[in-house]
Amino acid sequence: MWSWEGFFSYLSNEYIFQGAVTTIWLTIAAILLGLLLGLIIALLRMSNVRAFSTFAAVYIWLFRGTPLLVQLIVLYTGLPQMGIRLTVIQAALIGLTLNEAAYLSEIIRAGISAVPVGQQNAARALGFRNYQVMLYVVLPQAFRIIIPPLGNSINSLLKMTSVTSVISMEELLRRTQILIQEKFMVLELFAVAAIYYLALTTLWDFAQRRIEARVSRGHKTNVSLAEQG
Secondary structure, rough: OHHHHHHHHHHHHHHHHHHHHHHHHHHHHHHHHHHHHHHHHHHHHOOHHHHHHHHHHHHHHHHOOHHHHHHHHHHHHHHHHHHHOOOOHHHHHHHHHHHHHHHHHHHHHHHHHHHHHHHHHHHHHHHHHHHHHHHHHHHHHHHHHHHHHHHHHHHHHHHHHHHHHHHHHOHHOOOOOOOOOHHOHHHHHHHHHHHHHHHHHHHHHHHHHHHHHHHHHHHHHHHHHHHHO
């Protein structure tokens, strides 16, 4: 039977809370590393060097076409057969980063492609080198464009970290499962986990709207000043 006492006691349980903290830092680390790797993959994908663009295309095809669950199992249980041993944290972080980078690279590539070519040509005409054009002209504008899809990716990643429980990563879901095995409160503990995930995604949705509003307001201000000038 449902136990309200058990539900409320585990709602504020420190063991569960620490699992939520692990979910948060795992999400932050994976998204930051994924952005860095995704930017590299996006630039390789857009490269005129065929070998680079082919490598990036194969990478995206591979990691978007196979489940994250399979990738994690290969990293944690498959690589040791080749003499490469990773800790649970290493396998979880590498797996999430590699998978997320494949999706973020396409988001970044779309953002870069959306920046008008005329602005890039104008920057080159002013004497900017290619890396300066990318760093000072293209990427700042691309970042503003990719904020909405990037925010959605972070929202999804918060929930997707639960997959790392299959390799015993003690994030929110794994710690919930451990308590279920000990206390046999299946519905109560899964309900607690669901509330934690809902709280995390709700907080991020609020933060994302604030970020989007701030960036959009700054962009409109710059456009108005440019028109007045």
